Amino acid sequence: MSFAKTRLWQDMRPASSASRAAVSTALRSATASSAAACSARSTRRWASSAATARLLKDAGCRVPLLCGPMYPGSNPELVAAVSRAGALGIVQPLSLTHLYGYDFREGLRKVKAEADGRPFGVNITIVPDKRYMKRVDEWMRVALEEGVKFFLTSLGKPDALVKLAHDHGAKVYHDVHTAELARRAAGAGADGVNLLNDRMGGQTGATDPFALLDEVAKLDLGVPLVCSGGVADAAAFAAALDRGYGGCMMGTRFLATDECAVSDAYKAAIVASGEADIVYTNKLAGTKSSVIRTPTIEAGGLNVNPLFGFLLKQPMTKNLMRVFLLQRSLANYKDTTLEIWQAGKGVGAIDRVEPVAAVVDRFAAQLAR
Numbered sequence: 483m484s485f486a487k488t489r490l491w492q493d494m495r496p497a498s499s500a501s502r503a504a505v506s507t508a509l510r511s512a513t514a515s516s517a518a519a520c521s522a523r524s525t526r527r528w529a530s531s532a533a534t535a536r537l538l539k540d541a542g543c544r545v546p547l548l549c550g551p552m553y554p555g556s557n558p559e560l561v562a563a564v565s566r567a568g569a570l571g572i573v574q575p576l577s578l579t580h581l582y583g584y585d586f587r588e589g590l591r592k593v594k595a596e597a598d599g600r601p602f603g604v605n606i607t608i609v610p611d612k613r614y615m616k617r618v619d620e621w622m623r624v625a626l627e628e629g630v631k632f633f634l635t636s637l638g639k640p641d642a643l644v645k646l647a648h649d650h651g652a653k654v655y656h657d658v659h660t661a662e663l664a665r666r667a668a669g670a671g672a673d674g675v676n677l678l679n680d681r682m683g684g685q686t687g688a689t690d691p692f693a694l695l696d697e698v699a700k701l702d703l704g705v706p707l708v709c710s711g712g713v714a715d716a717a718a719f720a721a722a723l724d725r726g727y728g729g730c731m732m733g734t735r736f737l738a739t740d741e742c743a744v745s746d747a748y749k750a751a752i753v754a755s756g757e758a759d760i761v762y763t764n765k766l767a768g769t770k771s772s773v774i775r776t777p778t779i780e781a782g783g784l785n786v787n788p789l790f791g792f793l794l795k796q797p798m799t800k801n802l803m804r805v806f807l808l809q810r811s812l813a814n815y816k817d818t819t820l821e822i823w824q825a826g827k828g829v830g831a832i833d834r835v836e837p838v839a840a841v842v843d844r845f846a847a848q849l850a851r
């Protein structure tokens with residue numbers, strides 16, 4: 483860790499620890515103001531929650547916890563370790579192939595071999611690009627041939643992939659960040675919806691986790707709702723389930739594990755950071771991405787230049803600009819020592835790098851209390 487960076491974080495420490503206390507309040511305090519309040523009473527409620535039961539059945543896992551697809555971060559060892567521990571690891575195809583250098587089928591077989599026969603999922607991003615969608619079709623075909631039974635779809639309309647998956651006895655959960663998109667996803671046949679909130683790492687949503695849950699719950703879609711963002715400790719996990727989510731998806735907490743292949747400096751930054759160290763930038767993907775405020779991020783500024791900003795607002799050019807920025811980022815993300823580090827607001831609850839099984843066991847123990 484460079485001196486400058488150490489200083490930066492030390493300088494931020496008071497704000498970080500102050501916000502650390504507040505970090506989980508959004509997640510923790512809906513029905514419980516502390517972990518203690520997440521008592522056996524609520525535990526029994528989770529066990530009998532139809533949404534959780536259905537998520538566990540759909541995902542084939544023991545703990546209603548999913549490791550979200552991450553570029554970078556979803557190396558096969560991490561995905562396999564999460565599934566082996568009883569949660570659900572999800573493959574990010576571009577990470578597997580472009581970043582970690584596997585042929586897609588070989589990569590899936592590696593995950594399968596290391597997951598000790600436990601199921602894992604595959605993320606499929608639906609974009610309006612014929613060439614990319616040809617690759618997507620191929621990834622779906624190979625994944626189904628390799629026995630994958632759970633898909634997480636992002637962006638686009640999932641109906642065709644839902645049909646294909648259902649024909650093979652597989653389930654599809656779809657990423658959404660608004661109630662309207664949740665309604666459409668369920669209408670397209672998705673078996674569950676993953677609600678992306680404003681605390682998550684990566685390209686974030688815009689709404690508080692519980693406000694989003696309330697909006698979607700009103701629609702009574704009849705499918706499990708997954709909380710994606712800001713969950714990084716067992717208490718927040720418990721609070722989310724207690725409040726009505728069927729399960730949680732985590733990314734940031736799983737980055738700071740022994741099995742994750744991101745650099746040690748990235749993991750150390752997650753451990754050292756608090757909520758106040760998370761800032762938003764549109765330079766990575768043209769939309770709001772949450773990253774740790776490092777000297778590199780500060781030096782580069784958080785926003786694209788005015789010309790790019792203008793082009794990002796124009797209907798004719800906004801998608802082109804996003805693809806351009808994303809492609810540039812894909813190259814930068816390859817080297818995780820570069821200090822361009824995506825992370826969510828749950829960082830404040832992460833105080834050590836540890837094995838995946840320790841994380842999953844701790845979360846599972848909270849449910850078993």
Ligand SMILES: Cc1cc2nc3c(=O)[nH]c(=O)nc-3n(C[C@H](O)[C@H](O)[C@H](O)COP(=O)(O)O)c2cc1C
Binds near residue numbers: 552553685710732828
């Ligand atoms: C480093 C990083 C990379 C991510 N990359 C992707 C991605 O490529 N595709 C995707 O659908 N979500 C991506 N996400 C979002 C995660 O799948 C997950 O929804 C999110 O991390 C949950 O929020 P949390 O980080 O607060 O736990 C990424 C998140 C992080 C932290």
